Amino acid sequence: MPDLRGVGKTWGFKGGYKLAEQKATTSVLYEETRVFEAPRDLAENSNVMQWMKKKGFKSEREMRAWTGQNFIAFWDEMAKTYADWFEPYAQVLNWQPPYAKWFVGGKINVAYNAVDRHAAGAKKDKVAYIFVPEPVDQPTQKITYADLAKRVNKLANGLKSLGVAKGDRVSIYMPMIPETPIAMLACAKIGAIHSVVFSGFSAGGLNSRVLDAESKVVITTDGFFRRGKPLPLKPNVDEATANTPSVKNVVVVKRAGIDVPMKAGKDVWYHELVAKQSDVCESEKMDAEDRLFILYTSGTTGKPKGIEHVHGGYCVTPAQTLSWVFDIKDSDVWWCTADVGWITGHSYVVYGPLCLGATSMIYEGSPDYPDFSRWFKIINENKVSVLYTAPTAVRMFMKAGDKWPKTHDISCLRLLGSVGEPINPEAWIWYRNNFGAGKLPIMDTWWQTETGCFLVSPLPITPLKPGSPTFPLPGFNVDILDEDANPVPPGSGGNIVSNSPWPSMLRAFFRDEVRYKKEYWSTYWDIRPGTYLAGDKATKDKDGYFTIQGRIDDVLKVAGHRISNAEVESALVSHPKVAEAAVIGKPDEVKGEVIVAFVILKTGIEATEDLKPILAKHVRTVLGPVAYPEVVYFVNDVPKTRSGKIMRRVIKAKALGNPVGDISALANPESVEAIPLIK
Ligand code: WT7
Secondary structure: OOOOOOHHHHOOOOOOOOOOOOOOOEEOOOOOOOOEOOOHHHHHOOHHHHHHHHHOOOOHHHHHHHHHHOHHHHHHHHHHHHOOOOEOOOEEEEEEOOEEEEEEOOEEOHHHHHHHHHHOOOOOOOEEEEEEOOOOOOOOEEEEHHHHHHHHHHHHHHHHHOOOOOOOEEEEEOOOOOHHHHHHHHHHHHOOEEEEOOOOOOHHHHHHHHHHHOOOEEEEEOEEEEOOEEEEOHHHHHHHOOOOOOOOEEEEEOOOOOOOOOOOOOEEEHHHHHHOOOOOOOOOOEEOOOEEEEEEEOOOOOOOEEEEEEHHHHOOHHHHHHHHHOOOOOOOEEEEOOOOOOHHHHHHHHHHHHHHOOEEEEEOOOOOOOOOOHHHHHHHHHOOOEEEEOHHHHHHHHHHOOOHHHHOOOOOOOEEEEEOOOOOHHHHHHHHHHOOOOOOOEEEEEOOOOOOOOOEOOOOOOOEOOOOOEOEOOOOOEEEEOOOOOEOOOOEEEEEEEOOOOOOOOOEEOOOHHHHHHHHHOOOOOOOOOOEEEEEEEEEOOOOOEEEEEEOOOEEEEOOEEEEHHHHHHHHHOOOOEEEEEEEEEEEOOOEEEEEEEEEEOOOOOOOOOHHHHHHHHHHHHOOHHHOOOEEEEOOOOOEOOOOOEOHHHHHHHHHOOOOOOOOOOOOOHHHHOOOOOO
C-alpha cells in the first residue's frame, strides 16, 4: 500500500474534518446485562453455520476475526459464491486509499444476477414479488421471476427507444409499486445509472436531485394511494423539470387513475411505451466498477450528496449479508418494509433478495390503513417468515397497543430485523414479545447509504443484547476509535470507523471529489490513511458489543429518515419573511426525533402565531412531507461562533434543558438565554 501520510494536507483542509465541535470520546453509564441466546435449531440450521462447519471454525468469534483479517480472500470467495460473472476478474481488490476497485477486470451486470439467471433456470416460476396494493379492494399480485424478466426487458427496450444509453442518468420518483424495482432493473440492464428520489420529497427536493444528476429521463406515476385516497404525483415532476434541460422525457405509470396533463413530445405513458417493445433484452456487460446508481443522502451542508455505487459490489454483499444475517432459504417470504426511495430498499427490497432468488413482499401503503391490523393481516395471508423494519414502526405499534399483533396468527414469522436508528431496549423487548412470540431473535443491523450493506449486525447464531447490533460482520474491520485513532476501551465511546474497504462501499460523490475525501477519509488520514469515518458515535461494552449513540454531525433522523439540519434551514430561509433559521432534532418517543425550528424573521415582520404553520408548510412545499417541522419558535438571535457558524449543539442543549457547556467563545453568548425551553 502506498504511504499517503500527509496527503490530507494537500487536499487543503488542515488537521482533518472537525466533528461538529464535539469530542469524539464519551462515556456510558448504562450497561445492558440481559443476554438472549439464539434458538438452537435456528442456529444449527442457519446458512452461516453451514459455512462455518465447512470451513472448520469452532466459534463465531473465531470466524468473525478470521474473515476480518483475511477480508480479501473472504470477499473473493463470496463474489464467486453469490454472483455469476460474464468474465472473471483478474484482481480481487485494488486499494489506493481512499479509492477502492473491487473485482478488477470482471464483467458483470446486477440485473442479470437479480433476474435473468433465475428466469432462465429452475426459479422461473418462483414468485419474486408479492405486491399488496393499499386499497383493500385491489387484489394482491404475484410476479414470478419469468414475469419480472419480461417486464424489465420491455422497459429496458423502451428506455433505449427514448435514447437512454450506458452511463446516462435516469431519475425514478415513484411510490412502492412493482414498477419501481422494474424501473431500477431496466436501467441496470442497459447500463444506465438510476437515481431514485423518495416520493416523500416535493418538487424542490426532486428538482435539485435531477439538476445535479443531469438526468435524461424521469420515471414517475400519475399518483399514488395514501390512506385510501388517490393523490397526484406527476404535477411535482412537471414543476421539478421546468428548468432541467437535461430531461428529454418523463415516463408516467398509470397507478391512481388521476387525470394528469401530458406534454406532447416530452411525456410518455409507461404502458404505451412498453406495449410495443420486445420482451427480450440482453444485459449490457458492465465492468465491475461501472456505476449502478446514485442515491442522494443528507450530509452536513444543505446540498445533498450523490452517493455512487457500482455493479460488481452490488452483486455480492447485499445478497451475501441477507443470506447470512437473515438466513434466507428458498422457502422464505422476506418482507423489508423500507421504501425503495432509501438505501434499505435498494439493497434489501431490490438487489439483495433478487440476487438470492428469494420471494419478497412489497406493500404500497400505510401500516395503519384501514387500521393497525394491516401488517399482521399481510404477514398472515402471505406467510411472511422474515420481517425487517424500523424502530419507528415498532414504537408506533407499541403506542397503538398490544392488541393489534394479536388480530392475526403471525406464527409464520421466524426471524425479525431492525434498521435505521438505534432501537431502544424497551422497544426491542416489545418487538420480540409482540411480533416474535417472546422468542424470535432480532437482527439489529447497523449500516448506511454509503456502505450499501450491513456492517455491524448479529447473525442467527449470536447471543443478543437488547439495543445492540452486536459485532462487525464477517469480512469487515469495523472499530470504534478515539481522536488519536486508538480503539476505545470497554465502556467508552468514540467514532465508528472501518479499517478496510468492502465491495459495496461508496466509490465517490457524484462530481464532488473534495467532499468525498473530506467527509469520510480526512479525519484519521494523517494517522492512518484509508480509515473510513462513518459519522456515528458508538460504544463497546466489556464483551465487545457495540451500541450506536447517534450521529456526530448535524444530521437528523426523523422516523429513520436521514435529513440534514442545513437543508431544512435553507428551506426556511427561502421564505420571504425569514432572515435566518436554526434547526434541531427533539427526542420523540415514536419517531426518534422530530424537527424543531428556531426562526429569526426579517426586520419589520411581525411574529404572529399564524405565521408558524405557514413556515412549516413552506418547508413541506420546498422539501417534502418528510422534512416537516413539528414546532416553529421565533427568536431574535441564535448562538453563533465568531466565524458565523450556528451552534446547533448549544441551542439544542438549552432548548432541552441540558447543560450548555462553555459558551464563552461564542460571538453572542447572550443569545443562549433567549432560547426557550421546549416541551
Ligand atoms: C445512519 C445511516 C442503513 C439503512 C437506513 C439508514 C443510523 C442505521 C442503525 C442501527 C443505530 C442506525 C446511523 C447511520 N443507523 N442503522 N441499526 N442502529 N443507528 O441509512 O439514511 O444512510 O442513515 O442511520 O446513524 O449513520 P441512512
